[in-house]
Amino acid sequence: DGGITQSPKYLFRKEGQNVTLSCEQNLNHDAMYWYRQDPGQGLRLIYYSQIVNDFQKGDIAEGYSVSREKKESFPLTVTSAQKNPTAFYLCASRILGGATNTGELFFGEGSRLTVL
Amino acid sequence: ELKVEQNPLFLSMQEGKNYTIYCNYSTTSDRLYWYRQDPGKSLESLFVLLSNGAVKQEGRLMASLDTKARLSTLHITAAVHDLSATYFCAAGGGSYQLTFGKGTKLSVIP
Numbered sequence: 001d002g003g004i005t006q007s008p009k010y011l012f013r014k015e016g017q018n019v020t021l022s023c024e025q026n027l028n029h030d031a032m033y034w035y036r037q038d039p040g041q042g043l044r045l046i047y048y049s050q051i052v053n054d055f056q057k058g059d060i061a062e063g064y065s066v067s068r069e070k071k072e073s074f075p076l077t078v079t080s081a082q083k084n085p086t087a088f089y090l091c092a093s094r095i096l097g098g099a100t101n102t103g104e105l106f107f108g109e110g111s112r113l114t115v116l
Numbered sequence: 117e118l119k120v121e122q123n124p125l126f127l128s129m130q131e132g133k134n135y136t137i138y139c140n141y142s143t144t145s146d147r148l149y150w151y152r153q154d155p156g157k158s159l160e161s162l163f164v165l166l167s168n169g170a171v172k173q174e175g176r177l178m179a180s181l182d183t184k185a186r187l188s189t190l191h192i193t194a195a196v197h198d199l200s201a202t203y204f205c206a207a208g209g210g211s212y213q214l215t216f217g218k219g220t221k222l223s224v225i226p
Binding site: 033035040041042043045048058090102103104105106107108109110112 | 147149156157158159160161164204206213214216217221
């Protein structure tokens with residue numbers, strides 16, 4: 001089945017540790033995105049990538065890093081520089097361009113990170 | 117900078133009643149998206165509205181878009197408990213990044 005797979009689903013981290021969240025899609029989508037969601041809040045964009053080996057900062061990129069070495073993969077590293085990393089992280093992807101493209105974002109199931 | 121505002125942010129309604137959620141956005145966008153999120157889950161796409169005057173319906177939910185007023189509405193008809201969730205609208209930016217509203221948490225009570 002086509003879709004977006006995020007792992008792990010739940011992750012606990014000690015302060016001062018870096019952690020990497022995985023996001024893989026087999027939809028052949030061009031663009032991939034990472035969002036952060038805090039309780040009772042909307043989604044805030046961390047990083048996005050529209051093409052392999054290129055990515056841009058979103059609204060809250062500080063303390064995070066990404067890579068896009070393959071079209072289907074867009075891992076997010078939460079570094080120790082991120083002051084308050086406990087949150088729900090959502091990966092998304094979509095097609096870019098095309099006459100019939102709706103621009104719709106498709107989401108993975110999310111990864112919940114808790115810092116102890 | 118595109119900003120998206122939803123209201124109300126919290127909505128408690130009785131089963132069988134009708135209500136409307138409003139989504140205003142600040143700059144030109146010809147696309148508007150509605151998503152549903154259940155507690156602890158990801159976002160599920162409900163509607164994609166691609167042009168002024170677009171109206172889409174699925175079951176008890178109907179969404180519309182007025183690009184001149186920069187307003188989209190999500191109308192709930194005869195609410196049932198299964199509709200309890202958080203509903204997000206999102207508008208497209210110049211590079212097709214989506215900007216999300218803060219969400220409307222809907223509770224349908226018997």
